[in-house]
Amino acid sequence: MNKNTENQFDAIIVGAGVVGCSIARELSRFKVRIAVLEKESDVGWGSSCRNSGVIHAGFNNQPGTLMAKYCEEGNQLFHSIAQELDVLFKKTGKLVVAKNNSEIAGLKKLKKQGERNGVKNLDIIDEQEIRKLEPNVRGVAALLSPETAITSPYLYTIALAENALKNGVHFYLNTEVENIEKKSSGEFVLKTQNKQFITDYLINSTGVYCDKIARMAGIDRYRIYPCRGEYYVLDKNASSLMNHLIYPVPHIEEGGLGIHLTPTVDGNVLIGPSNEYIDTNKRNNYAVTMEVLSKLCKEAQKFLPAISPKYFIRNYAGIRSKQTPPSQGGYRDYVIEESEEVPNMINLIGIESPGLTAAYPIAKEVVAMIDKKEKLSTNPDFNPYRKGILRFEEQDEETKRKLVEQDPDYGEVICRCEQVTKREILQAIDNPLGARSLISIKYRSRAMMGRCQGGYCQTRIMELLKEKYNYKWDDFLLRGSESYMLTGNRSNGEPAL
Ligand SMILES: Cc1cc2nc3c(=O)[nH]c(=O)nc-3n(C[C@H](O)[C@H](O)[C@H](O)COP(=O)(O)OP(=O)(O)OC[C@H]3O[C@@H](n4cnc5c(N)ncnc54)[C@H](O)[C@@H]3O)c2cc1C
Numbered sequence: 001m002n003k004n005t006e007n008q009f010d011a012i013i014v015g016a017g018v019v020g021c022s023i024a025r026e027l028s029r030f031k032v033r034i035a036v037l038e039k040e041s042d043v044g045w046g047s048s049c050r051n052s053g054v055i056h057a058g059f060n061n062q063p064g065t066l067m068a069k070y071c072e073e074g075n076q077l078f079h080s081i082a083q084e085l086d087v088l089f090k091k092t093g094k095l096v097v098a099k100n101n102s103e104i105a106g107l108k109k110l111k112k113q114g115e116r117n118g119v120k121n122l123d124i125i126d127e128q129e130i131r132k133l134e135p136n137v138r139g140v141a142a143l144l145s146p147e148t149a150i151t152s153p154y155l156y157t158i159a160l161a162e163n164a165l166k167n168g169v170h171f172y173l174n175t176e177v178e179n180i181e182k183k184s185s186g187e188f189v190l191k192t193q194n195k196q197f198i199t200d201y202l203i204n205s206t207g208v209y210c211d212k213i214a215r216m217a218g219i220d221r222y223r224i225y226p227c228r229g230e231y232y233v234l235d236k237n238a239s240s241l242m243n244h245l246i247y248p249v250p251h252i253e254e255g256g257l258g259i260h261l262t263p264t265v266d267g268n269v270l271i272g273p274s275n276e277y278i279d280t281n282k283r284n285n286y287a288v289t290m291e292v293l294s295k296l297c298k299e300a301q302k303f304l305p306a307i308s309p310k311y312f313i314r315n316y317a318g319i320r321s322k323q324t325p326p327s328q329g330g331y332r333d334y335v336i337e338e339s340e341e342v343p344n345m346i347n348l349i350g351i352e353s354p355g356l357t358a359a360y361p362i363a364k365e366v367v368a369m370i371d372k373k374e375k376l377s378t379n380p381d382f383n384p385y386r387k388g389i390l391r392f393e394e395q396d397e398e399t400k401r402k403l404v405e406q407d408p409d410y411g412e413v414i415c416r417c418e419q420v421t422k423r424e425i426l427q428a429i430d431n432p433l434g435a436r437s438l439i440s441i442k443y444r445s446r447a448m449m450g451r452c453q454g455g456y457c458q459t460r461i462m463e464l465l466k467e468k469y470n471y472k473w474d475d476f477l478l479r480g481s482e483s484y485m486l487t488g489n490r491s492n493g494e495p496a497l
Contacts, residue, residue, distance in 0.1 A: 009035045009170070011370065012190060012199035014177050014213055016043035018153065019351055020205035021160035022363035028167035030367070030376035035197060036161070036169060037190065039176035041480030042435035042443075044157030046207045048356065049443065050286070050318030052231075052262045052270055055089070056354040057147040059114025059122065060250060060257060065333040068117045070358035070365075075119075075147055077360055085159035086388040087151060088265040094148035094245035095130065097139035097303055106249035107143045114145070121146045136241050136306050148245055152265050153356050154443045155388065162432050163386040167379065171433055172197075174481060180216040182342060188217075201370060202345045208283045208321040210349050217342050222335070222349045226283045227320040229273025230292045234311040235451055236267040246303050257353070259299040261307075266446060271300045271307070273318060277326040288315040313451055323350035334358075336365055346370075389427045389444060393419040414464075415457040417450020425461055429468060436465065437477045438485065 011027060013020045016038035024036050040046075058072035082089035098104050104124075111122045123144045125133075130142050165171055172195075179191040180202070190197040204213045211222040248258035262270045274292045278285050293315060300307045323332035335349035346366055351358075370376065392400060392410055404411040409423035428444035429436060438454075441447065441461060448454030448461070462485065465471045476485035 007195060007197050009033045009197065009199045011035075011201040011203060012037060012188070012197055013203040013205055014190070015046070015204070015206035015209075016040075016157075016161060016171065016173075017046045017048040017205065017207050018044065018157045018160065018356055018359040019048075019207075019348060019362055020203070021157050021164060022359040023203055023205060023366050024164035024169045025160045025167070026360070026363040026367045027370070028164050028169050029379055029382045030371070031379050032370075032376060034164075034169045035172060035199070036164070037172050037175045037177055037192065037197065039174070041173050041437050041477070042440045043161040043171070043173075043433065044154050044443075045439075045479070047318050047321070047352075048157045048207075049154040050316060051153055051229075051353070051356055052260070052273065053150050053153045053264055053356070054094075054245060054262060054354075055149040055151055056357045057094070057114065057119045057122075057145045058117045058354070058357075059110050059119045059143075059145065061113075061117065061331075061354070062333075063113060063116040066336065067331070067333055067354065067358065070334070070361040071354040072118045073361040074354070074357040074359065075149070078149065078151070078357070081360060082151060082156070084384045085156070085163055085386045087156045087159045089149055089151045090265055091146070091149040092244055092263060093144065093146045094247060095125075095134065095137070095139075096143040096145070096247045096249060097130065097137060098141045098249055099139055099302060101140055103249040104141050107141060110143055110249075119145070119147060134242055134244060134246070137246055137303050138305065139303065144244075150245070150263060150265050151356075156356075158431075158433070158444065159386055159388060163384070165432055166386065167382050173433065173435060177213065177216070180213070182217065186344065188345070200344060203366060204345065204347045205351075207351065208319050210321065210347065210351075214339075214347050214349070217345055219339050219342060219345075219347065222347065223323065223325075224280070224283075224350065225277055225322045225325050226280060226285075227275060227277045227322045227352075228285065228287075228317050229275060229320060230288045230296065230317045231270050231272030231315060232293060232296055232312050233314040233316070234269040234271065234307075235313045238269045238307070238311040239263055239267050241304055241306050242269070248299075248303070259296055261300055261304060266449070268313075269311070271296045277322075278319070283319060286317045286319070288317050314453060320352040321350055322352055334362070336362060338369060389424050391446075392421045392424060414460050415445070415447035415450065415454075417452050417456070418446045420445050420447040420457075422464070425464060426468070429465060436469075437480050437483070438462075439479045 010033045013036045061068035114122045175192045181189040188202045206213045211224045247260040250257045410421045412422040424445045428441045
């Protein structure tokens with residue numbers, strides 16, 4: 001593999017979600033010229049930033065499926081990858097709670113299924129033990145899964161991408177693949193609005209759009225049915241209400257794990273997700289609806305009566321890429337295959353939950369498929385380590401004092417809710433991928449994620465962007481192209497800050 005002209009690659013990955021970025025990082029262990037093409041202005045803006053952030057243990061999936069295999073492997077692998085990439089990871093453990101005696105059989109079934117999948121340390125506990133672990137939670141019995149963990153799904157995706165970039169992968173953001181042609185030489189020609197790319201291997205890792213990309217290459221047998229899940233985000237002061245992830249007994253035919261309560265690594269709590277199929281032609285319909293949100297609140301209160309709207313600070317939605325139509329529901333196993341009719345194209349189809357957990361084992365499988373054909377040479381310069389932005393707020397007093405002494409920008413708090421300093425925000429602005437929408441800065445620094453949701457710090461962050469990059473009024477974008485932050489124009493042409 002030895003492509004070296006500017007737009008020619010050995011392998012192109014379409015889609016920079018957690019799966020695409022894992023493949024990019026894993027493939028960069030070898031001497032391969034790799035590009036990742038992403039239609040959004042940053043990595044991880046599909047399902048990969050719109051989920052529960054749970055590193056599942058692997059007891060929810062049918063034994064013998066790829067979902068079960070990669071989930072369990074991903075759970076066991078996660079700790080070392082998180083360390084290499086400097087990503088937060090907490091093994092909080094999970095309780096699947098039976099609300100009444102009739103649900104206890106469901107717990108036993110899950111335990112048995114988990115054990116068949118290789119999940120360790122599963123236990124069924126009674127009402128008293130629930131009370132000891134979770135004094136605010138109501139239930140008659142629960143499955144305790146100590147292996148279940150949480151991470152930051154967007155920081156994990158960013159970390160994978162930054163490490164891949166450091167190891168030589170080329171990232172093209174704002175680059176939507178619009179057409180695919182397979183030449184008689186076997187190469188693929190990918191057309192985007194501004195540029196054409198040529199590659200030997202094409203990896204379709206486009207989440208909810210995977211069937212569309214496959215169709216562009218002439219494969220018409222995959223179908224994706226988008227299914228939306230809505231969430232509430234609770235303020236950090238709700239985190240004292242629970243210690244574990246709290247889940248209901250799942251009803252598999254619903255195609256989700258039920259509305260659950262999940263602590264986040266940053267100290268918030270999530271309630272959700274709901275489960276509704278949406279129009280296949282509107283796969284980016286991330287709407288949150290009052291009807292669903294009030295249902296989320298009621299469902300959460302069944303386990304944790306102390307939940308109340310006073311904790312709610314934000315909401316969001318994610319879209320599952322389901323292979324099962326609404327009439328069927330449930331789950332269909334992942335498809336990860338090189339299609340016979342289009343050699344050298346690897347399609348990843350239906351990577352729904354537990355896709356965040358399973359992403360790395362999936363990446364290893366894809367790389368093994370290419371290695372088997374090409375006998376790849378190892379990249380001797382591969383560096384598995386990446387350092388994230390140091391969180392000033394999480395340091396002890398002595399370290400904080402030293403940091404401020406060395407760099408006064410640590411002494412200026414810009415986001416008061418999350419206590420994010422000017423130095424951290426400048427580092428987030430200067431990120432290696434060059435993603436500078438406000439949401440990119442938010443995900444990297446946590447600024448604008450607190451109780452006031454940027455009411456205080458957003459304009460200050462915009463001032464930093466203006467100072468550093470001499471931004472004009474229409475350069476300020478919330479979430480990529482055309483999501484302008486400012487409208488109108490002062491007579492002197494300056495932004496209306
Ligand atoms: C509500 C919900 C909750 C979930 N909770 C969990 C959980 O707790 N734990 C867990 O393990 N999993 C969870 N999942 C599953 C997990 O989020 C997904 O499996 C995973 O994020 C899929 O990653 P991906 O990279 O395949 O897709 P995505 O993250 O969607 O990435 C696909 C990328 O392709 C890009 N793209 C699409 N078309 C094109 C094009 N034409 N050109 C260029 N780029 C393109 C998109 O912009 C996107 O960035 C959840 C999912 C949902 C929806």
